[in-house]
Amino acid sequence: MSVVTIEKLGKKYKRTILEDVAFSLEAGTMTALIGASGEGKTTILNIIGLLDSDYTGQVLLFDTNVADLSEKEQAHYRNTKLGFILQEPLLIDRMTVRENILLPTVYLSKKERENVDFQTRLVNLTKNLGIYDLLDEKPNTLSGGQKQRVVAARALINDPELILADEPTGALDQDNANIILQLFKKLIANGKTVLTVTHDSNVAKQHDRILKLANSHVLEIGEEK
Numbered sequence: 255m256s257v258v259t260i261e262k263l264g265k266k267y268k269r270t271i272l273e274d275v276a277f278s279l280e281a282g283t284m285t286a287l288i289g290a291s292g293e294g295k296t297t298i299l300n301i302i303g304l305l306d307s308d309y310t311g312q313v314l315l316f317d318t319n320v321a322d323l324s325e326k327e328q329a330h331y332r333n334t335k336l337g338f339i340l341q342e343p344l345l346i347d348r349m350t351v352r353e354n355i356l357l358p359t360v361y362l363s364k365k366e367r368e369n370v371d372f373q374t375r376l377v378n379l380t381k382n383l384g385i386y387d388l389l390d391e392k393p394n395t396l397s398g399g400q401k402q403r404v405v406a407a408r409a410l411i412n413d414p415e416l417i418l419a420d421e422p423t424g425a426l427d428q429d430n431a432n433i434i435l436q437l438f439k440k441l442i443a444n445g446k447t448v449l450t451v452t453h454d455s456n457v458a459k460q461h462d463r464i465l466k467l468a469n470s471h472v473l474e475i476g477e478e479k
């Protein structure tokens with residue numbers, strides 16, 4: 255099943271950022287998106303992640319044209335189907351790490367919360383990411399790399415189908431970067447889909463596919479693995 259289908263995507267600020275961009279992402283795969291700084295990688299993630307609707311062309315998520323979704327439906331998609339690991343780790347400093355990670359669960363309906371053991375999921379995720387001991391801390395006491403892992407846990411707490419990760423390993427050492435990659439591999443083995451923006455060719459190589467954004471176009475890089 256195609257989880258993301260992009261057709262003829264265009265985006266302009268003062269200059270053209272994206273032109274005639276097309277690609278699709280299949281369920282159970284992880285794809286790296288590479289390209290120089292300022293080329294428009296975050297712009298693409300924001301469009302797929304329903305944070306930016308000011309574009310030309312078509313974006314389909316789970317075979318639905320996102321332009322046909324109401325604001326409310328888009329918000330629901332963002333909270334339940336998408337896990338967005340933002341480039342800037344935005345955490346709420348007056349809440350603990352635990353509360354930050356559980357925040358997306360607050361907006362679920364009663365029905366969606368039924369039969370889900372969020373405590374177990376929280377423990378598993380944070381142990382996996384090596385941040386279990388930080389659950390009662392406040393985010394402003396954490397290092398950049400610790401914050402990045404908290405953001406990853408928060409993005410995954412609702413068990414999203416599609417994970418959009420913008421430089422998720424940018425502030426991490428090799429060991430912690432590998433922990434994130436192993437987690438992504440586990441997710442795709444369970445049928446989830448991952449799109450990772452990265453500058454690190456070692457991280458990119460561990461994905462099934464590499465897409466490169468240059469001169470407003472996206473090209474597939476072959477046989478890179």
Ligand SMILES: Nc1ncnc2c1ncn2[C@@H]1O[C@H](COP(=O)(O)OP(=O)(O)OP(=O)(O)O)[C@@H](O)[C@H]1O
Nearest residue numbers: 267268271289290291292293294295296297298341
């Ligand atoms: N809100 C905005 N208004 C005007 N221009 C913008 C805006 N946001 C981004 N841009 C421009 O769009 C281009 C693409 O930005 P984007 O953040 O997508 O790049 P990127 O590939 O993610 O770069 P990096 O690797 O540095 O994160 C840049 O030239 C940037 O200056």
Ligand SMILES: [Mg+2]
Nearest residue numbers: 295296341420
């Ligand atoms: Mg960016």
